[in-house]
Amino acid sequence: xxxxxxxxxxxxxxxxxxxxxxxxxxxxxxxxxxxxxxxxxxxxxxxxxxxxxxxxxxxxxxxxxxxxxxxxxxxxxxxxxxxxxxxxxxxxxxxxxxxxxxxxxxxxxxxxxxxxxxxxxxxxxxxxxxxxxxxxxxxxxxxxxxxxxxxxxxxxxxxxxxxxxxxxxxxxxxxxxxxxxxxxxxxxxxxxxxxxxxxxxxxxxxxxxxxxxxxxxxxxxxxxxxxxxxxxxxxxxxxxxxxxxxxxxxxxxxxxxxxxxxxxxxxxxxxxxxxxxxxxxxxxxxxxxxxxxxxxxxxxxxxxxxxxxxxxxxxxxxxxxxxxxxxxxxxxxxxxxxxxxxxxxxxxxxxxxxxxxxx
Amino acid sequence: xxxxxxxxxxxxxxxxxxxxxxxxxxxxxxxxxxxxxxxxxxxxxxxxxxxxxxxxxxxxxxxxxxxxxxxxxxxxxxxxxxxxxxxxxxxxxxxxxxxxxxxxxxxxxxxxxxxxxxxxxxxxxx
Numbered sequence: 439x440x441x442x443x444x445x446x447x448x449x450x451x452x453x454x455x456x457x458x459x460x461x462x463x464x465x466x467x468x469x470x471x472x473x474x475x476x477x478x479x480x481x482x483x484x485x486x487x488x489x490x491x492x493x494x495x496x497x498x499x500x501x502x503x504x505x506x507x508x509x510x511x512x513x514x515x516x517x518x519x520x521x522x523x524x525x526x527x528x529x530x531x532x533x534x535x536x537x538x539x540x541x542x543x544x545x546x547x548x549x550x551x552x553x554x555x556x557x558x559x560x561x562x563x564x565x566x567x568x569x570x571x572x573x574x575x576x577x578x579x580x581x582x583x584x585x586x587x588x589x590x591x592x593x594x595x596x597x598x599x600x601x602x603x604x605x606x607x608x609x610x611x612x613x614x615x616x617x618x619x620x621x622x623x624x625x626x627x628x629x630x631x632x633x634x635x636x637x638x639x640x641x642x643x644x645x646x647x648x649x650x651x652x653x654x655x656x657x658x659x660x661x662x663x664x665x666x667x668x669x670x671x672x673x674x675x676x677x678x679x680x681x682x683x684x685x686x687x688x689x690x691x692x693x694x695x696x697x698x699x700x701x702x703x704x705x706x707x708x709x710x711x712x713x714x715x716x717x718x719x720x721x722x723x724x725x726x727x728x729x730x731x732x733x734x735x736x737x738x739x740x741x742x743x744x745x746x747x748x749x750x751x752x753x754x755x756x757x758x759x760x761x762x763x764x765x766x767x768x769x770x771x772x773x774x775x776x777x778x779x780x781x782x783x784x785x786x787x788x789x790x791x792x793x794x795x796x797x
Numbered sequence: 798x799x800x801x802x803x804x805x806x807x808x809x810x811x812x813x814x815x816x817x818x819x820x821x822x823x824x825x826x827x828x829x830x831x832x833x834x835x836x837x838x839x840x841x842x843x844x845x846x847x848x849x850x851x852x853x854x855x856x857x858x859x860x861x862x863x864x865x866x867x868x869x870x871x872x873x874x875x876x877x878x879x880x881x882x883x884x885x886x887x888x889x890x891x892x893x894x895x896x897x898x899x900x901x902x903x904x905x906x907x908x909x910x911x912x913x914x915x916x917x918x919x920x921x922x923x
Binding site: 475476479480481484655658659723724725726728747748750755777 | 831832834835837853855856857858859860882
């Protein structure tokens, strides 16, 4: 029994639950869902994604529709009215203090915007968006599959006409899908939303076409190598997007106009800098430093690790963490404290491995 | 062949003719941990008490302690798993051993499980 069972928490299942069990997945609790941690093993799944194509079930993420782009734009620092039909963008829901309520993808599907929200934040997000007078149509029963890797387009030739961050409604084997060319691994790939009742058939098709099933374990090591933040670890309501290095999600035009929640705080952070910044860190040796490990320089506490793992593609441990801003330049030497011992590390430009997007 | 004993913390113990107890983690444990990428072993000469955490295994995702199944003094450690941690996955109950203990009391092995007892214990785990 899992801890959640003992606490009487009823975990939700995705539309692919039966498939995961047939494939022999090791299931774990994540954001209130039973999710596959791994099938064959994290290392093999990670390598399959870097070398070929991996299939992830990310149906726990929240797919929602909103129609009023102008009003939605007031909640985020990105250029939403300038997002053309058939295009997608990464953006942030911010609070008044400029902290991050969630990070999300927004796609312009023509008549409406589609948002993909983090599983653990989707209810909070929807309440927040509705609280600002928007109508939100939730599709939490839909399936969302990610096919990621250099051979993703061989697995999904229907998506070959899309470029990175394009979005389209496509039929795949007769299943109506919303397909975006994007993902969370640093590789080329697609995220495919479809009715929950068609999720298993779509997954079986993608597996038959050669995708390797991969779980949350590989998803985490892949995104960390790609230098992508995980909400709840690397960013949160107390985090400024400026400290997190998410400046690419801040539209210059929108910052200048200032008409979004949190704009004053974000502009101030840009003007004055932030006391801490998120950096990538490569460690010497093979021992990983995990989330919450202290970061010290000359014994002085200068920051904290927010994510860390052994990076299969680098055969070395890596981490993300916040450090004092003056130490945030590549080459800065740090000690990460693991089991009371300092492990030497060096601030490293992100991503740890180059992105491989098809632009 | 020497008898193998097991702990409920998923370590195995074999008593050798040299009077040393060789200790590793069980195949069940390595499978549960997944791909092992780093191992930290106790220094030879260290005295460990039964139940004391004395080694660490790191998988891609998480760190786990390995406990001393019996009380004794660390006599030897396995450099092969430092050099190639994946050996713990591929040969958990043979070449992937962790360390050898000079036991304070060799009779204490009777406090451990035999194979049938360990299998029965595993069957009680969800």
